[in-house]
Amino acid sequence: MKKILWLLWVLFLLSPEQIQAQEDATHYLDTLGKKYSGLKDYTVDVRVHFDIEGFKAPDMLAKLYFKTPDKMKIESKRVFFLPKEGGYFNPFMFKKEEFEIRLLERLTYDSRNAVKLRLTPKKMKGSTRDFVLTIDADQNLIREMNISSFEGREVKAVIEYGKFSDFELPTHIELQLDIPFNESRRIKDFGQSAPKTERITGKVEIGYSNYKVNSGLRDEIFKETEPPLLRGGS
Amino acid sequence: MKLFWFEIVKTFSRWRTYIGFGVIALIVVLTEVVMKLSATEILYRMMRSLQKDFLIFGNILNGWFVTAFIMNGLHIHIPFLIALVAGDIVSSEATSGTVRFLLIRPPSRYKIITAKYVTTLFYTAGLVIFLGLVCILPGLLLFGSGDLVLHHYGRFGIVFIPEVEIPLRMLFAFMAAIWSMTVVASIAFLLSTLVENSIGPIIGTMAVVVVFLVIGNFPFDFFQSLKPYLFTTYMIFWQRFLDDPIPLREIATSATILGLHSIGLFFIAFGAYARKDIKS
Numbered sequence: 001m002k003k004i005l006w007l008l009w010v011l012f013l014l015s016p017e018q019i020q021a022q023e024d025a026t027h028y029l030d031t032l033g034k035k036y037s038g039l040k041d042y043t044v045d046v047r048v049h050f051d052i053e054g055f056k057a058p059d060m061l062a063k064l065y066f067k068t069p070d071k072m073k074i075e076s077k078r079v080f081f082l083p084k085e086g087g088y089f090n091p092f093m094f095k096k097e098e099f100e101i102r103l104l105e106r107l108t109y110d111s112r113n114a115v116k117l118r119l120t121p122k123k124m125k126g127s128t129r130d131f132v133l134t135i136d137a138d139q140n141l142i143r144e145m146n147i148s149s150f151e152g153r154e155v156k157a158v159i160e161y162g163k164f165s166d167f168e169l170p171t172h173i174e175l176q177l178d179i180p181f182n183e184s185r186r187i188k189d190f191g192q193s194a195p196k197t198e199r200i201t202g203k204v205e206i207g208y209s210n211y212k213v214n215s216g217l218r219d220e221i222f223k224e225t226e227p228p229l230l231r232g233g234s
Numbered sequence: 235m236k237l238f239w240f241e242i243v244k245t246f247s248r249w250r251t252y253i254g255f256g257v258i259a260l261i262v263v264l265t266e267v268v269m270k271l272s273a274t275e276i277l278y279r280m281m282r283s284l285q286k287d288f289l290i291f292g293n294i295l296n297g298w299f300v301t302a303f304i305m306n307g308l309h310i311h312i313p314f315l316i317a318l319v320a321g322d323i324v325s326s327e328a329t330s331g332t333v334r335f336l337l338i339r340p341p342s343r344y345k346i347i348t349a350k351y352v353t354t355l356f357y358t359a360g361l362v363i364f365l366g367l368v369c370i371l372p373g374l375l376l377f378g379s380g381d382l383v384l385h386h387y388g389r390f391g392i393v394f395i396p397e398v399e400i401p402l403r404m405l406f407a408f409m410a411a412i413w414s415m416t417v418v419a420s421i422a423f424l425l426s427t428l429v430e431n432s433i434g435p436i437i438g439t440m441a442v443v444v445v446f447l448v449i450g451n452f453p454f455d456f457f458q459s460l461k462p463y464l465f466t467t468y469m470i471f472w473q474r475f476l477d478d479p480i481p482l483r484e485i486a487t488s489a490t491i492l493g494l495h496s497i498g499l500f501f502i503a504f505g506a507y508a509r510k511d512i513k514s
Contacts, residue, residue, distance in 0.1 A: 056478040057394035062291070078397070079292035079381040087289065153287070179287055181390040200390050 025103040025117050028135050029096045035140045036091035039167050041067040041217040045210045046074075048082060052177065052202030057081070064208075068092055071222040083177070083204050085128075085147045086157035089170045094131070098122055104132065109144075113137040127151050141168055154178040165213040175204040237341055237349035245319065245353050254315035254361050258308075262368045265304055269295070270376050280385060284392070296380035297373030298400045302476060304369050305411070309470060313418040313443045314436075315361060320354045320422035321435030324507070328430035347507040351423055351500055358419040359412045366408045384476060393478045403475045410472035410489070417465050417492050418443060420499035427503045427510070465495050 048060045062076035069092050074080055082088065099119040107114050119131040127149040134144035145157040155177055162171040178201045245251055269276055273295055281290055324347070382395040395403060421442055425435035446466040449457050461467050471488035474481050 054391045057392065058396060074289070074291045076291055079290070079294055079383055079394070081284075082289045082291070084287055084289055151286075177287070181283060198390060 025101040025115075026096050028115055028117060028137065028140075029094055029101065031140045032091065032094070032135065032142070033096075036167065038214075039068065039091065040214045041065070042164075042167075042169065043210075043212040043215060043217065044169075044208045046082070046088075047207040047209075048080070048087075049205040049207075050081075050202070052200060052204065054200065055202065064088055065217055065221055066090065067217050067219070067222065071219070073222050083155070083175050083206075085153070085155040086145055086173060086175050087204075087206060089159070089173075089208075094119060094133070099131075106137075107134075109134055109136060112139065114143065127153070139168070152180045164211040167213055169211055169213070170206075170208050172208070173206045175206070177202055177204065237345055238352050241323075241349045241353035242356065245323065245357060248322075250322065251319050251357065253318060255364055257315060258312075258361070258365050259368050261308070261311075262304055262365070263372060265307075266300060266369075266372055266376055269300055269303075283390075284385065293378055293380035294383050295377055296382075297370060297375070297377045298379065298382045298395075298397075298404065299384075300373040300377055301366070301369040301404065302382065302384060305365075305407070305472070308365065309411070309414075309472075310443075310447065312361065312365065312415060314440055316358050316415055316419050317422040317436045317439035319357050320419040321426050321439055322432040323350050323354055323423065324426040324503075325429055325432050325435060343508050343510075344504065347427070347504055351420075351503070354419050354423050355416060358415050362408060362412045362415055365411075366404070370404070382476070393476065395476065395478065403480075407472040407475040410475060410485070413489055413492055414469040414472060417469070417495045417499070420496045420503070424499045424503040424506070427507045465492060468492050 043066075044064050046062050046064045048062075050057050050060075060076070060078070060080045062074045062080045062082075065071075065073040065075070066088065070090060072088060072090075074082065099121055102118045102120075104116040104118050107116060113136075115135050115137050117133045117135065119133065121128060121130070129148045129150050132146040132148075133142050135141065136143050141159075141161055143159060145155075145159070147153070147155040147157070155175060158174045158176075159170050160172040161168040163169075178199060181198050181200050277295055281294070284290065379397060381397050382393075382400050384393045384395075385391065418439060422435050422439040425438045426432070429435060443466060446464045450461050450464050450467050452458075468488035468491050471485055471492075474485050474488075
């Protein structure tokens with residue numbers, strides 16, 4: 001009986017509809033990659049506004065440098081926090097060979113045709129479990145990104161775009177965070193060092209302005225001059 | 235004023251007075267050097283829980299952070315250094331046999347005890363100001379300046395104070411620390427008027443502070459219900475100046491409670507000194 005069920009499952013996966021859906025899903029990522037193939041680098045001013053309970057900080061400003069495929073640098077005279085997931089735009093972060101891609105649904109987003117894809121990393125990289133992307137199929141733009149991790153971290157990014165030197169780049173990203181936070185409370189809990197988990201929920205709004213695209217950023221700019229933990233890594 | 239000046243000269247001509255300053259200088263400089271050498275490790279420990287979700291840039295381990303860190307660590311130990319002088323200021327007259335000579339002179343007992351109390355407060359303020367200077371100046375020199383990011387351990391809570399606001403907030407925080415330490419000085423001063431040796435007031439003061447701190451930190455309902463009645467609960471109100479927004483009502487309440495303690499303790503000492511029998 002078990003064998004029959006397995007056989008049926010394999011047949012279902014190999015059905016023409018499923019293969020077609022798989023090809024379609026890959027096609028959206030391909031199109032996205034082609035759209036930004038001419039993008040070599042960009043520089044942008046970033047303003048981060050935090051609206052998270054327990055995180056009391058004024059708006060933070062910095063200059064962000066990005067160079068393909070994945071070089072990123074932040075320049076700020078002051079302390080600067082940038083959300084790790086979805087904090088900056090890298091159109092090349094979703095390489096089709098690195099993910100299992102599934103088409104979840106076709107939908108209408110802002111009166112346009114859109115698709116929802118689930119991307120599951122083939123190799124464990126960090127703690128990310130999967131990405132669910134809502135792609136505007138008419139304009140080939142990622143409109144929404146839901147990131148979930150094995151640790152129970154849920155991040156939703158809603159992205160708005162503007163046109164800069166023939167490229168559509170984000171002008172605003174709204175991140176909705178729902179992340180677990182635990183830290184040892186040895187002293188407070190009278191010797192119990194078991195971590196107590198609380199959930200942090202809130203919103204982070206990131207504004208991007210003054211784009212300079214393909215200005216020929218040199219690799220030296222991205223070389224670290226400070227200890228990695230001061231920089232937070234990239 | 236003349237009496238106060240005499241008391242200052244007497245106090246600062248004793249080597250014991252400088253133990254506190256020496257110990258503070260040693261501990262703070264040692265801490266700052268160690269923090270400088272293990273900056274990466276400290277940053278990792280500080281930001282470990284936040285780095286999962288945020289990329290963090292900028293000089294977080296700066297002189298202001300180091301100052302707040304040391305203040306947090308030392309506020310339990312400073313009372314001992316204060317008691318060392320405050321617990322000795324009256325009783326030393328009895329120990330050295332000068333109390334009779336002092337009290338048969340024209341200035342009244344009230345003036346003498348007031349001058350001694352003001353001297354105690356002067357020493358207390360001096361010690362805390364010294365702690366502030368020795369934290370901030372080498373701290374800024376070694377670690378540079380920057381925004382102050384404070385993370386409440388054990389729960390999610392980040393306070394971000396822009397660099398321009400920090401000097402004023404630190405000034406108020408140190409003033410609040412002086413105000414808190416005044417209670418400790420007053421306890422030591424009171425005990426000093428009651429006995430004729432210096433060891434008793436010093437140990438007695440530390441015993442009171444330690445017992446109150448322990449009771450206040452036990453996570454049992456009975457002890458927690460006692461917490462509002464312990465002065466040690468309010469002694470850390472200097473930390474509130476590094477909160478956002480600054481809880482002014484809480485600060486005012488703490489400052490009033492501590493102020494009433496100091497005044498009360500001084501008046502008891504005042505009464506005890508007025509009735510002191512120097513004939514036997």
